[in-house]
Amino acid sequence: MNEKPEKLIDKKGLRLDGRKPDELRPIKMEVGVISNANGSAYIEWGKNKIVAAVYGPREVHPKHLALQDRSVVKCRYHMASFSVQERKSPAPSRREIELSKVIRESLQPAIFTEYYPRTMIDVFIEVLQADGGTRCAGITAAALALADSGIPMRDLVVSCAAGKIENTIVLDLFDTEDKAGSADVPVALMPNLNAVTLLQMDGILTHEEFEKAVNMALEGCKTVYALQKEALKTRYLNVKGEVETETKEEEEAEE
Amino acid sequence: MPILLEKRQLVVPGDLIAEGDYIAGDNTYKEKDKIYASRVGIVEYETKKVDVVALKSFYIPRMGDIVIGTITEVGFNGWMVDINSPYPALLRASDVLSRPFKPQKDDLPQVLDAGDLVVAKVVSYDRTHDPHLTVAEPGLGKITRGQILKVTPTKVPRIIGRKGSMISMIKQETGCNIILGVNGVVLITGKTLEDEQLAMMALLKIEAESHTTGLTDRITQMLKEEKSKRGGKTE
Numbered sequence: 039m040n041e042k043p044e045k046l047i048d049k050k051g052l053r054l055d056g057r058k059p060d061e062l063r064p065i066k067m068e069v070g071v072i073s074n075a076n077g078s079a080y081i082e083w084g085k086n087k088i089v090a091a092v093y094g095p096r097e098v099h100p101k102h103l104a105l106q107d108r109s110v111v112k113c114r115y116h117m118a119s120f121s122v123q124e125r126k127s128p129a130p131s132r133r134e135i136e137l138s139k140v141i142r143e144s145l146q147p148a149i150f151t152e153y154y155p156r157t158m159i160d161v162f163i164e165v166l167q168a169d170g171g172t173r174c175a176g177i178t179a180a181a182l183a184l185a186d187s188g189i190p191m192r193d194l195v196v197s198c199a200a201g202k203i204e205n206t207i208v209l210d211l212f213d214t215e216d217k218a219g220s221a222d223v224p225v226a227l228m229p230n231l232n233a234v235t236l237l238q239m240d241g242i243l244t245h246e247e248f249e250k251a252v253n254m255a256l257e258g259c260k261t262v263y264a265l266q267k268e269a270l271k272t273r274y275l276n277v278k279g280e281v282e283t284e285t286k287e288e289e290e291a292e293e
Numbered sequence: 294m295p296i297l298l299e300k301r302q303l304v305v306p307g308d309l310i311a312e313g314d315y316i317a318g319d320n321t322y323k324e325k326d327k328i329y330a331s332r333v334g335i336v337e338y339e340t341k342k343v344d345v346v347a348l349k350s351f352y353i354p355r356m357g358d359i360v361i362g363t364i365t366e367v368g369f370n371g372w373m374v375d376i377n378s379p380y381p382a383l384l385r386a387s388d389v390l391s392r393p394f395k396p397q398k399d400d401l402p403q404v405l406d407a408g409d410l411v412v413a414k415v416v417s418y419d420r421t422h423d424p425h426l427t428v429a430e431p432g433l434g435k436i437t438r439g440q441i442l443k444v445t446p447t448k449v450p451r452i453i454g455r456k457g458s459m460i461s462m463i464k465q466e467t468g469c470n471i472i473l474g475v476n477g478v479v480l481i482t483g484k485t486l487e488d489e490q491l492a493m494m495a496l497l498k499i500e501a502e503s504h505t506t507g508l509t510d511r512i513t514q515m516l517k518e519e520k521s522k523r524g525g526k527t528e
Contacts, residue, residue: 076351095351095379106421148306150322150331154353155420157379185306188349190320190331193307230307230329270305274333274348 046203046215054215055084059208062198062258067179067269069186075162077187079269081179084212085169090179092187095157103158108151110158113142115176117165137173144177144197144226144236150190159189170213174199177226177236178266185270195235196266197226198258200251202243207250209258223248225255229263300337304330304345311343318344352378352446352476354424358415359433361441361474362426364408367401370394374411374426377446377476382424384413389428410436412472412480432472439482440489444500446477452499459499459509466516467492491519 047053057063063084072078075091098104115137119128130138145161161184163176174197181195201211203219216222221241227234234256243251297311304310308330310321317323320332321343330336334345354360354376362374362382371385386394389404405411412433413426428434444452452473453460464471469483469492479496483489495512502508 077349097379097381154379185333186349188332188347188351190322191306192322192329192331194305228307230309231324267305270333271303274303 043214043218046218047206047208053203053208055212059206060254060257062210062261063212065262065265067182067265069182069269069273075183075187077183077185077189079179079182079186081175081182083171083175083178084210085167086165086172086175087167088172088175088179089164089166090176090183091162091164092160092180092183092189093162094159094187095154095189096160098156098158104156107155109149109154109156111142111146111149111151111161112158113138113145113161113163113180115141115163115165115173117168117172121165121168137176140236140238141173141177141180145180145184145195147233147235148181148191148193148195148228149184150192153190159184168213170211170216171199171224173197174210174224174226178262182266182270186273193228193230193233194263194266194270195226195228196259196263197224197236198255198262199224200255200258202241202247202251207247207254209254221247221251223251223255225252225259227256227259227263229260297338297343298336302336303333304336305333306331310336310345311338314341316342318342320345320347347447349445350447352376354378354380354382354415354418355475356415356418358475359412359472360415360426360476361410361412361436361472361478361480362476363410364405367405367407369396372401372405374413376413376424376426376474377443377478378424380418380423382413382415382426384411384426384428388426389434391429405435410441410480412436412474436480439480440493442479442481442493442496444477444479444496446475448500449473449475449477452479452496454509459512462509462513463492463495463516466513466520467495487523491516491523494519 066082068080071080072091075093077092079090081088095109115134117126119126161180163180165172177195177197200209201219201222203215221243223239226236310330311328315328317328320334321328322331328343330345332347334347337344337346360376362376364372365375366373371383374382374384376382413428416425416427418424467488469481469488472480481489481492
């Protein structure tokens with residue numbers, strides 16, 4: 039399992055898990071899974087399993103961290119000790135602290151933080167099972183949880199990665215490809231505003247390859263966005279019915 | 294070029310609702326002549342103004358709102374009150390005592406202590422200051438008896454019903470007094486515990502079935518049936 043495979047792409051041009059170079063892993067999303075949180079979402083992205091929860095806006099603790107003109111966004115990305123093959127120490131590692139920051143900065147532009155000054159918005163991302171591309175799946179789930187919590191947002195945020203394995207640019211690398219491949223480019227996007235909020239590159243790519251990878255990742259983002267929107271709408275379709283009949287009744291009464 | 298979604302369509306944050314010369318209303322925002330939704334909700338519009346009715350939101354204080362809160366902290370000259378909102382509310386001692394507050398004479402925890410519930414009115418709130426409450430009006434003050442029920446703040450209008458039809462019907466049928474906090478906390482006080490439970494049952498039914506039509510009539514019927522059942526028992 040941990041050995042490096044000989045070939046990442048077979049003669050037919052298919053990858054180790056049978057995907058085409060520009061194919062995403064199967065994605066499943068659910069909104070409103072944690073009743074204690076103000077908003078929450080669960081995502082299954084290939085073998086990744088991630089829960090995201092949002093609390094707030096709420097009082098800032100410690101108080102001196104509060105900002106007078108906007109709310110503070112806090113983010114914690116954490117991998118469960120059982121999320122990988124070898125037990126991971128539950129203490130936040132260097133990588134997790136960095137990812138928390140990167141994810142926070144990719145979500146912050148989407149939130150109207152200036153609406154609720156002197157408050158704090160807490161975002162928790164818990165990785166239950168990891169198989170490469172957890173930051174992308176985490177961002178996608180966290181954006182859903184934010185929307186579910188009723189915090190006003192400019193747009194949803196979707197994220198997807200592209201990378202290079204054996205001189206081919208491919209979409210959405212999983213763990214083995216990520217480790218054996220030569221580059222990984224995660225991208226986060228606000229699809230309606232067409233604004234990129236996260237762009238990283240790990241590895242070496244030429245200009246042309248980089249451009250191709252970014253464009254491929256952006257295409258992937260758009261596909262994921264459709265799924266994300268659908269998940270959110272499914273959750274709120276029954277709630278919609280409630281308000282609908284209310285307004286209908288009101289109108290009837292007016293007539 | 295005005296493009297509009299149909300009325301009552303479900304939107305998620307970032308969805309484009311209108312383009313052109315429109316006014317961005319509730320839960321929307323405008324950027325470069327385009328109006329987008331900022332919350333999950335239902336599109337509603339009048340001639341020039343575009344609104345989104347939010348399906349999930351939290352309570353933001355407004356001046357004049359009647360709220361029900363819990364005392365969380367006794368301070369030097371007042372109390373901190375949790376009103377189910379991102380901001381804690383302040384209640385001043387002089388306001389509750391209705392005379393100047395003397396720290397040597399008055400013992401604040403004896404007047405109101407942590408955990409006590411109060412019905413209060415928001416007197417001031419803006420983005421730079423936490424909300425201030427007052428109880429110096431008839432009907433406001435410490436809650437001594439009754440039942441407390443929490444509902445989602447977005448469902449408060451449904452409990453009120455159109456022009457207060459639902460709430461007044463429940464009051465009449467159960468003989469209970471109901472105070473509806475705009476922050477989603479409801480206080481029910483009746484003559485007997487059974488009356489209160491009856492009113493609570495009705496309110497819970499509203500929360501669970503708030504999406505169905507003809508709810509007011511069904512609640513009336515349910516209350517009448519329950520009352521006759523109980524009346525039969527006591528006789």
